[in-house]
Amino acid sequence: MTEKGAAGSYTGEDRSVSFGVIVSAAVLALIVVVGVFMYVGRDDSGDDRAPASAPSPAAGSDATGFAAPEVDLFGRRVDVPNNPAGQPLPQDPSQQKSPSEEDWLTAGPAGTTEPHGWQRVYGASVPFSTSDGPTSVDGDGLAVGYSHTPQGAALAAAQITYRLNARPADRGLYTRQVRASAPQLAAYDKALDAGKLPGQQPERITRYLVAPDAFRVENYADDMAIVRLAARGPVNDGKQLWAAVRLVMVWEGGDWRLKPTESTGSPTEYVDSITGWTRW
Numbered sequence: 252m253t254e255k256g257a258a259g260s261y262t263g264e265d266r267s268v269s270f271g272v273i274v275s276a277a278v279l280a281l282i283v284v285v286g287v288f289m290y291v292g293r294d295d296s297g298d299d300r301a302p303a304s305a306p307s308p309a310a311g312s313d314a315t316g317f318a319a320p321e322v323d324l325f326g327r328r329v330d331v332p333n334n335p336a337g338q339p340l341p342q343d344p345s346q347q348k349s350p351s352e353e354d355w356l357t358a359g360p361a362g363t364t365e366p367h368g369w370q371r372v373y374g375a376s377v378p379f380s381t382s383d384g385p386t387s388v389d390g391d392g393l394a395v396g397y398s399h400t401p402q403g404a405a406l407a408a409a410q411i412t413y414r415l416n417a418r419p420a421d422r423g424l425y426t427r428q429v430r431a432s433a434p435q436l437a438a439y440d441k442a443l444d445a446g447k448l449p450g451q452q453p454e455r456i457t458r459y460l461v462a463p464d465a466f467r468v469e470n471y472a473d474d475m476a477i478v479r480l481a482a483r484g485p486v487n488d489g490k491q492l493w494a495a496v497r498l499v500m501v502w503e504g505g506d507w508r509l510k511p512t513e514s515t516g517s518p519t520e521y522v523d524s525i526t527g528w529t530r531w
Contacts, residue, residue, distance in 0.1 A: 317367065323461040325483060329376050330367045336392035337372045339385055346382035347398055356468045360402040363531045373417040374457025377410045378531060385410065391423045397507045401468040404476035404500045405529075407507035409463060412480070412498060416460050420448040430501050430508045464493065465528035476500045476507070481525045490523045 314333035323329045332338035346361040348354065362368050362381030369376050377394070379385065383403040386396030394410050397403035411428045418424070425431065425439055442448050452460075463480040470477040478500055481493040496519050499510040 320366070321371065323376055324458060325461060327462065328366070328369070329462070330370045332370050332372070334388065335373060336388045337370050337377065337379065337385075337394055338367065339387050339394070339396075340367055340379050340381045342384070342386055343381055344398070347400055348402060356401050356471055357529050358402065359529050359531055360406055368531075369462045372414065374452060374454060375413040375417040375460035376462040377413050378406055378462065380406055391427075392421075393424055393428060395506055399473070399502060401471045401476060404471070404502075404507050405466045405468060405478050405480075408476075408478040408498045408500055408509065409466070409480060411507075411509045412496075413460055417452050417457055418450060419452070420450045428508055430503065430510045432511070432513070435511050462531065465525045465530050467528045469497070474502050475510075476502075479528075481522065481528055484521070492521050492523055493525055495520050495522045 315338060316333050317338065318331040318333060320328050320330045340362055343361070348358050352358075360378070360380035360383040363378045365381075367379060369378055372394075379394075380402070383398035383400055383406055384396045385394035385406070388394050394414070397407040407428075411424070414421070414424055415429070420443055422439075422443060426436070431439065439448075461482070463482040465481045467479045467481075468476060469479060476499075477497065479495050479497050481495045484492045484494055486492075499512070500507045501510045502508075
């Protein structure tokens with residue numbers, strides 16, 4: 252494992268993009284998740300501050316099916332649902348893992364390596380499985396219905412985090428799918444009221460919200476799961492690096508919710524190998 256600063260540059264299609272930019276975009280939701288400390292503390296003198304109006308319900312929310320697929324920053328397929336909030340896939344619960352199976356903590360959810368397994372939702376790439384959810388997208392554009400399994404926790408972690416990346420001002424998502432403390436919710440509302448949370452991130456940000464390469468369930472119990480997501484960065488000094496983000500998920504009300512950290516420190520470290528992680 253290697254911890255590095257935000258050095259080096261992306262060697263793909265946009266060589267002017269620094270590793271720091273990619274990583275900060277990939278984990279931008281953490282600004283919201285940890286209590287919007289960075290947003291609250293931002294200098295309001297700039298002119299590029301996005302409006303904080305809350306996103307409206309998904310346009311075309313009754314639409315089904317998919318438009319032509321596209322590719323992400325790393326040349327991987329990402330499907331484009333006609334419903335901008337995403338298109339849940341048919342579920343086969345028999346594909347779910349059980350605690351008695353050896354790969355209970357390490358198996359990937361079914362369907363994410365198939366077409367429609369990764370979908371572009373509000374500009375961000377998020378996973379949809381055929382085994383562990385989400386089972387539906389509700390009228391507010393939220394993906395819900397994850398299995399009570401390690402795989403369901405990992406799917407929910409990626410979905411909720413990346414949707415917050417794309418739409419930080421989605422208060423419905425924050426209040427329903429993030430288990431924030433009273434001070435964290437107050438900080439969120441303060442930033443929202445002050446116009447510091449974008450309703451929708453622009454494409455120059457969302458283009459970097461690409462699918463994480465792998466996940467790891469570090470700890471699992473019926474009421475809580477600790478999940479790490481590894482998002483690919485560029486090659487740095489000849490080595491491929493990943494931003495590894497630790498997320499705490501809690502099982503509450505029949506579904507997984509994201510529990511914000513109380514620490515102001517970064518829950519992200521940079522690793523140069525994802526051997527032993529679960530590939531999506």
